[in-house]
Amino acid sequence: MPAPDNSLRIRVLLAKDMPFGPGKADLLEAIRETGSIAAAGRRLGMSYQRAWDLASAMNSHFREPVLAPAKGGARGGGSALTPFGEEVLAAYREIEVLAAAAVAEKLDWLRQQMVRE
Amino acid sequence: MPAPDNSLRIRVLLAKDMPFGPGKADLLEAIRETGSIAAAGRRLGMSYQRAWDLASAMNSHFREPVLAPAKGGARGGGSALTPFGEEVLAAYREIEVLAAAAVAEKLDWLRQQMVRE
Numbered sequence: 001m002p003a004p005d006n007s008l009r010i011r012v013l014l015a016k017d018m019p020f021g022p023g024k025a026d027l028l029e030a031i032r033e034t035g036s037i038a039a040a041g042r043r044l045g046m047s048y049q050r051a052w053d054l055a056s057a058m059n060s061h062f063r064e065p066v067l068a069p070a071k072g073g074a075r076g077g078g079s080a081l082t083p084f085g086e087e088v089l090a091a092y093r094e095i096e097v098l099a100a101a102a103v104a105e106k107l108d109w110l111r112q113q114m115v116r117e
Numbered sequence: 118m119p120a121p122d123n124s125l126r127i128r129v130l131l132a133k134d135m136p137f138g139p140g141k142a143d144l145l146e147a148i149r150e151t152g153s154i155a156a157a158g159r160r161l162g163m164s165y166q167r168a169w170d171l172a173s174a175m176n177s178h179f180r181e182p183v184l185a186p187a188k189g190g191a192r193g194g195g196s197a198l199t200p201f202g203e204e205v206l207a208a209y210r211e212i213e214v215l216a217a218a219a220v221a222e223k224l225d226w227l228r229q230q231m232v233r234e
Contacts, residue, residue: 009128009138010216012224015231021126063232084230091227095220099127102219103212107129110208113201114132115180 008100008107012092018061020092027054028066028081028089035070035078055079062088125217125224129209135178137209144171145183145198145206152187152195172196179205 011021023046030040041051059065066085070078081089128138140163147157158168176182183202187195198206 007130009130009136010220011126011128012220012227013124013126014228018231019126020227061232062230064230088227088230091223095223095227098219098223099216102215103127103129106208106212106215110129110137110205110212111131113179113181113205114135115178 008096008103010096010099012095015061018057024054024058025089025092027051028058028085031055031067031079032081032086032089035080037067037079058088125213125220127213127216129212132178135174141171141175142206142209144168145175145202148172148184148196149198149203149206152197154184154196175205 009022011019014020023044026044027040027046030043031037034040034043037051037055038048040046041048044051046054055067059067062084064084065082066088067079068082070080126139128136131137140161143161144157144163147160148154151157151160154168154172155165157163158165161168163171172184176184179201181201182199183205184196185199187197
């Protein structure tokens with residue numbers, strides 16, 4: 001489930017050098033859907049190097065892998081979300097939903113303060 | 118009042134090309150405290166050009182100015198938050214507080230999934 005809309009972006013600092021925001025969440029989701037880091041990166045307009053770096057950072061900072069090699073991809077070298085990766089992604093998406101609900105009223109007020117276009 | 122800690126960063130999209138996040142909020146706060154855009158930019162490690170661009174974008178996108186010329190700065194060329202600018206800043210800080218409270222439990226869970234350092 002993607003974020004409800006694009007108007008609220010949340011980045012959480014999970015450890016000293018481990019921010020987690022829309023980029024990593026979208027990457028996990030795209031890997032689940034495409035079955036590979038390379039294809040996920042392409043879908044998101046991310047370089048292969050960047051997609052790989054983000055995936056690698058997640059796998060090394062979480063206490064369990066969020067991604068694992070998947071058999072049977074197009075050339076047999078795919079990746080899949082682990083069950084733990086699914087939990088992590090779901091937790092972040094829930095954070096987005098909870099935050100959006102909590103701030104809706106104040107955010108509406110701020111939007112009403114903009115110049116009418 | 119600054120954000121409670123640095124672990125949650127919120128960026129809201131107020132209009133098509135008007136994101137509002139920690140950078141603009143911190144700039145407003147630093148202008149209030151230093152009395153000038155230049156001094157605020159220096160305090161935040163932001164170039165003068167960037168500080169000026171952010172200030173200008175805010176003044177042109179909000180329905181009223183958030184900043185106004187202030188008399189009596191060091192060389193008479195200072196800036197101050199308008200009462201409306203104070204309201205905008207307070208609304209954003211409240212959004213940070215509301216979001217932090219709403220996501221605290223899920224965020225704790227995510228943090229507990231990190232490798233112990």
